[in-house]
Amino acid sequence: MILREFLYVDTDKVRALLAQLDGGIAEESRETERKEKRTTIGPRSAAQHLQGTGSESYTNKSLGDALFPTLEEALESELLLHDISEEVSDADSWESGSLKTKYPPGSLVRITAPGSLFDTRYAAAAFAAFGHVNVGLKGIGASPSNEPQRTGKGKQSQQRPRPAKKGEGGVGQLEDAIPDFPAVGGTDGNTLRSFVQISKGVFTPGLHINMTPAKGALISARLQEGRQYLDTEAEILFARYGTERHDWTLVGSIGSYGTEETELPDMNFYNPGGNINRGLFAEAMNAQMRNLGRIGFIDLPQHPGFALIPFAVYRGIPRGTELVQVQP
Incomplete structure (x- = not known):
């Protein structure tokens, strides 16, 4: 059994995915048991002795930390979850662009790599x-x-x-x-x-985890507050984990890759009649923001890295290699 120290779990997303896979989530169990013993003395209508015993146990169990491992196991059994830890640690995978081809946005991945926390606040x-x-x-x-x-x-x-x-x-x-x-x-x-x-500007105020599995590549995830399970306040997290890099495991879906566009966007968003084309205007503004993200000025993924929508962030609890015997 792998023991995990959870930093973050988005229980809403986990429940939603489990409901799609299993048709629901069992968080309640009820067990009822009853025994009866009937004794008849003399004629059937004369006397009867009835002895009954019964017991009922009811447990309303919140799955808590067990909720995510259940999802992780279900996704693996359906071949929906891909562990790409080795691939993202290979610089050639980033340079060749094979990661983006094999794992397009929306892919469910698990990554174990060095990462650190950052919060502008x-x-x-x-x-x-x-x-x-x-x-x-x-x-x-x-x-x-x-x-x-x-x-x-x-x-x-x-x-x-x-x-x-x-x-x-x-x-x-x-x-x-x-x-x-x-x-x-x-x-x-x-x-x-x-x-x-x-x-x-570079990191919107809030708690981020930044993974750097290979030189020049950044995998970033924003840990959304109010998602029912965040270990504690950011200030306490930094006091506990510091600002150094630790090996974290991040499970989630790929949101988007950093843009490879290098030219400034075309700001022509007018219709032939001179009025504004709302669709072209929105795309022109998004192109401007992609350009700012490319140079690192705003909180968007930067090429060749990508942003991950996190389901859970945890690290394994190591087991001791030697047993310590306590002297009587």
Whole structure:
């Protein structure tokens, strides 16, 4: 039996697929048992003794972590799930384009490869914490580094966080939580705020898992919140798993591959009469976004990688190779 440590399970999708495969999901079991013993003394109408026993057991079982392995086994038995771990680790598979041919969008795949978590919100929070530490050290007269601090004109008092800019609904931007602080090793508050601004474009704020099985290839998946099973909040996940790469197993369907278009899109979306052709306009805008995704400026898959719609993310729990005997 393989023990799994689940990071994410989209139980809605898992239930929907299981319902299509099996015609439903059994999450309830009921067992009833009854025994009777009848004793007759004398004439049939004289006396009778009836003794009955019965028992009923009822279990309403939520499948929980057992739900996804059930789907995984069913998909494998129907030859619908393809383990492509070895193929994606081969650089030639990406360069030749064979992956896209063999596994078009919609294919159900399982991939085990090195991957790391990323969340722009956590990056902003971490940079804000770094800035506040430096502000605090400056406030007590301590120096965060051995380099001389440039404090600008006049005497600098304790720095305060920058006031949040009012956007839609009066909500400040993520980068606004990063305070101004004296430069440390060439890095100051403005630099960190710029990194967060870039992060918001490259990765839409939210929890992502990025797999890099081969050089130059990225398999990305957005772990959607509110899908009934996400291990915990992003901040706690980073505290537990860190930002390093770990071997994760990702199961899902291929959403789309990164575009191979290299030319800028044609922005001619007018009908002969001069009015706008809505279909052409939508395609022209989508082509513009594909171009931005190609150069990595927005959160779209980048060639030659692809985006995966995740059903589950987990890692195996290793078993010990030696038994440890406890001395009495």
